[in-house]
Amino acid sequence: MRSSPVTVVGAGLAGSEAAWQLAQRGIDVHLYEMRPRRQTEAHHTADFAELVCSNSFGAQAPDRALGMLKEELRALDSLIMRCADEHALPAGGALAVGRSEFSRAVTEALSNHPRVTVIREEVTDIPSGPCIIATGPLTSAALSKRIAELAGQRYLYFYDALAPIVTLESIRMPPAWRQSRYDRDGGEEPGDYINCPLNEQEYRAFVQALRQAERIELRQFEKEDERFFEGCLPIEVLAERGDDALAFGPMRPVGLRDPRTGKRPYAVVQLRQDNLAGTLYNLVGFQTNLKWPEQRRILRMIPGLEEAQFVRLGQMHRNTFINSPKLLRPTLQWHDRDDLFFAGQIIGTEGYVGSTAGGLLAGINLARLVSGRAPLVMPRETMMGALFHYVTHAEPADFQPMKANFGLLPPLEPPVRNKRQRYRRYFERGQEALRRWMERELAS
Ligand SMILES: Cc1cc2nc3c(=O)[nH]c(=O)nc-3n(C[C@H](O)[C@H](O)[C@H](O)COP(=O)(O)OP(=O)(O)OC[C@H]3O[C@@H](n4cnc5c(N)ncnc54)[C@H](O)[C@@H]3O)c2cc1C
Structure with a gap:
C-alpha cells in the first residue's frame, strides 16, 4: 500500500465522500478544508458536508432518478448516504435531513478515521502529486484562478x-x-x-x-x-x-x-x-x-x-464549474494528468447527491491509481455511469451542470411504453449492471 498520503481538497459533499472511499481502502488522506478560517458566501459552520441551501436530498423511490442514484451510492458504501439515512426527517417521498446533525456525523466519521488527517487551510494552487479537487461551486478565488489557468477557461462560474x-x-x-x-x-x-x-x-x-x-x-x-x-x-x-x-x-x-x-x-x-x-x-x-x-x-x-x-x-x-467535456475523462481524471481528479459540483454534476457520486468514483479511482491499478469507468446503465458519461461527453460549447435524470440512460431494449414500468425497469437494469461491475471490478 502507498506510504505517502494523497490529497483531497474541500470537505464538502464530494470531498468528504472521496476521502472516506480512499481511507476505507487503506489509503492515507490529507483532507484540506478552508473553513472555518475562511468561509464561502453560503457556508456558515466548520462542519464537513454542510448543506448550503435546501436540506433535501430529493426523491427516495428507486423509480425516480435521484432515488436510483441514492441506491447506487448506498450499494457502494457511501458515507454521505449513511449519515443522511441516519439523520432523515419526515419529508413525504423525499430524503430530507437534520442539517446540523447530518454534517456533524460526517465530520466525526472522517475526523476519527485513522487514515484521515484534516488540515484546516485554504489551498491556493493545484497540488502536485495524487490529488482530488472537490472545492465545489464556491471554490475560493485564488484556487479558482489557478484552475481557470490550468483549464484555459476565462469564466469558471455562473449565478445561483x-x-x-x-x-x-x-x-x-x-x-x-x-x-x-x-x-x-x-x-x-x-x-x-x-x-x-x-x-x-x-x-x-x-x-x-x-x-x-x-x-x-x-x-x-x-x-x-x-x-x-x-x-x-x-x-x-x-x-x-x-x-x-x-x-x-x-x-x-x-x-x-x-x-x-x-x-x-x-x-x-x-x-x-x-x-x-x-x-x-x-x-x-x-x-x-x-x-x-x-x-x-x-x-x-x-x-x-x-x-x-x-x-x-x-x-x-x-457557481463554479469546469468545462468537463473538454477537460475530464469518464474516470474523472484530468485530461492530461493521470493523478489529478476533479469531483463534485465543480465538474457539473448538479446537486447534493450528484456531487456525492463524483466524490465516490474519484475516491475509488484515486485509490486504484496509487495502488497500481487502472481507474474505472462506470457502466452507463447505472445513474452514476450515465451522469459521468454526460458530463465528460456533452457538447463543450454550451455545457451546463446536469442533475441525475432518466433521459441520460441508454434506451431500454425492447422499449417499455408505460412510464412507471419504464422507470422501474431502468432501476432494475442499473442495479444488475452495478452488481456485475462491482463483482468484476471491485472484488480484487
Ligand atoms: C448557493 C447554492 C445553493 C445550492 N443549493 C442546493 C440545493 O438546495 N440542493 C442541491 O441539491 N444542491 C444545491 N446546490 C448545488 C450543489 O450540489 C451543492 O453546492 C453541493 O454542496 C456541492 O457539493 P461539493 O462537494 O461539490 O461542494 P461543497 O459542498 O460546496 O464543498 C466544497 C468545499 O470546499 C471548500 N473549499 C473551497 N475552496 C477551497 C480551497 N481553496 N481550499 C480548501 N477548501 C476549499 C469549501 O469550504 C467547501 O467545504 C447549491 C449550490 C449553491 C452554490
Whole structure:
C-alpha cells in the first residue's frame, strides 16, 4: 500500500465522500478544508458536508432518478448516504435531513478515521502529486484562478440563489395547512409540508410586487456576465418571464387541496422542515436575490406568512464549474494528468447527491491509481455511469451542470411504453449492471 498520503481538497459533499472511499481502502488522506478560517458566501459552520441551501436530498423511490442514484451510492458504501439515512426527517417521498446533525456525523466519521488527517487551510494552487479537487461551486478565488489557468477557461462560474428560512411558530395556520403533494406520505397523518394558499388576486399582486421590487445591485463584472442556472432561477426572474411562470413553477398547486375550501388554490407556497427539532421551515424553490427589506415585505404578502420571522434571507451566489467535456475523462481524471481528479459540483454534476457520486468514483479511482491499478469507468446503465458519461461527453460549447435524470440512460431494449414500468425497469437494469461491475471490478 502507498506510504505517502494523497490529497483531497474541500470537505464538502464530494470531498468528504472521496476521502472516506480512499481511507476505507487503506489509503492515507490529507483532507484540506478552508473553513472555518475562511468561509464561502453560503457556508456558515466548520462542519464537513454542510448543506448550503435546501436540506433535501430529493426523491427516495428507486423509480425516480435521484432515488436510483441514492441506491447506487448506498450499494457502494457511501458515507454521505449513511449519515443522511441516519439523520432523515419526515419529508413525504423525499430524503430530507437534520442539517446540523447530518454534517456533524460526517465530520466525526472522517475526523476519527485513522487514515484521515484534516488540515484546516485554504489551498491556493493545484497540488502536485495524487490529488482530488472537490472545492465545489464556491471554490475560493485564488484556487479558482489557478484552475481557470490550468483549464484555459476565462469564466469558471455562473449565478445561483438561496431560498429563505422562517420559524414554524411564525407561520399562521390556517390559512396555512399541512399536506404533502398527492399525499405522498400516506395521507393519514398531517403531511410533512406546510402550504400557504394564494387566490388569483393575491397571486397577481404578489407577482407584480416581485417585478417592481428592488434587487441587490450586481457588481460591474457580474452585470457583464449575468448567467443564471436555469434549474435554480430566482423568483423575481421567474416573475418577469410570464404572468403564470411561478404558478406553473415553484408555486404550482397540483396535488394539494385547501382544507378550508376542499379545492385546489390558484397557487401555493410550500415550506419544508429544515432542522431536526422541526422549528425551522424553508420556502421550497424560493431562491431570491431581492434586497433584504424587500424580501421581508413581499414574502409577508403570502397568506400565512404575514408575521413570518426570517432566520435566513435569500442571496445570490457564484457557481463554479469546469468545462468537463473538454477537460475530464469518464474516470474523472484530468485530461492530461493521470493523478489529478476533479469531483463534485465543480465538474457539473448538479446537486447534493450528484456531487456525492463524483466524490465516490474519484475516491475509488484515486485509490486504484496509487495502488497500481487502472481507474474505472462506470457502466452507463447505472445513474452514476450515465451522469459521468454526460458530463465528460456533452457538447463543450454550451455545457451546463446536469442533475441525475432518466433521459441520460441508454434506451431500454425492447422499449417499455408505460412510464412507471419504464422507470422501474431502468432501476432494475442499473442495479444488475452495478452488481456485475462491482463483482468484476471491485472484488480484487
Ligand atoms: C448557493 C447554492 C445553493 C445550492 N443549493 C442546493 C440545493 O438546495 N440542493 C442541491 O441539491 N444542491 C444545491 N446546490 C448545488 C450543489 O450540489 C451543492 O453546492 C453541493 O454542496 C456541492 O457539493 P461539493 O462537494 O461539490 O461542494 P461543497 O459542498 O460546496 O464543498 C466544497 C468545499 O470546499 C471548500 N473549499 C473551497 N475552496 C477551497 C480551497 N481553496 N481550499 C480548501 N477548501 C476549499 C469549501 O469550504 C467547501 O467545504 C447549491 C449550490 C449553491 C452554490
